[in-house]
Amino acid sequence: MEYQELIAQAVKTKEFAYVPYSNFRVGAALLTTSGRIYTGCNIENAGFSATNCAERTAVFKAVSEGEREFEAIVINGDNHDYLPPCGVCRQVLAEFCDPDTFQVIFAKNQQDYRIMTLGELLPEAFRPENLKSKKQTETS
Ligand SMILES: [Zn+2]
Secondary structure, three states, X not given: OOOHHHHHHHHHHHHHOEOOOOOOOEEEEEEEOOOOEEEEEXXXXXXXXXXXXXXXXXXXXXXXXXXXXXXXXXXXXOOOXXXXXXXXXXXXXXXXXXXXXXXXXXXXXXXOEEEEEHHHHOXXXXXXXXXXXXXXXXXX
């Protein structure tokens, strides 16, 4: 899979980042298995804990429009190195994405990027199946 278009959209979406406090812009582009792309930027808040990352913005946009199956996400930030997703975003991705096949792409630009699976980034994730009680597991 070529990720050039996905990387281009993450870089473009970074322009919309709302970052009056950190001035650190991040853009993300999420690819669904059906081939649609949902973008997101980071959105800061004066109450810092209300800040939302670019990756979660993209996931929440997609899920709120009925998407549940994803193939890859690109992350591009205002730094000069590869930008990995934070722990909270990894957990949100673990809710919807296959740990073995979902690709997380840290892109400096369209020519220079790293790819890791979600399972490599968040091994032994707390996943929806962990919420099943022992009783549910025995009867199913
Ligand atoms: Zn994050």
